[in-house]
Amino acid sequence: MSEVRLFKAPLSMVYECDRSGDEKFLREFNSILPGDEDALGAWLKRAKSRGETKESDQVLLTLVIELHRKIDALSDYIKNEHKQYLPLKESADIDEIGFTHIKISEDKFTKDEIYYARIMMPIFPKRNLSLYLRAQDERLAKIENMHEEDEADWNAYVTARERVMIRELRANS
Secondary structure, eight states: OOOOOOEEEEEEEEEEEOTTOOHHHHHHHHHTOHHHHOHHHHHHHHHHHTTTTTTSOHHHHHHHHHHHHHHHHHHHHHTTOOOOOOOOSEEEEEEEEOSSEEEESSSOOOTTOEEEEEEEEOSSSOEEEEEEEEESSSSEEEEEEEOHHHHHHHHHHHHHHHHHHHHHHHHHO
């Protein structure tokens, strides 16, 4: 196996072994599409694709959309309406991430098992990312399946973590 490039990342995840390809995991995986979870974001994307936002200040538009999301979240909280996710049996702190791999802090994986996982991403806007992993050893897993939009956000986050590591290395040398 070729060496995997990993970078420190302060993330945590919840996960569960999916030996039998359980339908409930697939249903949740498909329900956590970035556009489905965020109707406002999907609306903005459609408006941008039709060219309806050309005359708008993009930064201001993004901030107004995020403010609207926060109001929606407060409204849901007041009405006691929360998105329900599957309760997953395991949780782990993530030590390091790469474009195709995740390394957790403790020996919890079983080699070659498939795991369904959720990670709360510290990106703008904050949201859950769902993915399937295949354990390569007790701590390292390869990302097997992730939504295309999530993959773009994941890759951007990994790149940001790589830049942080490079800056730290330069500062320490």
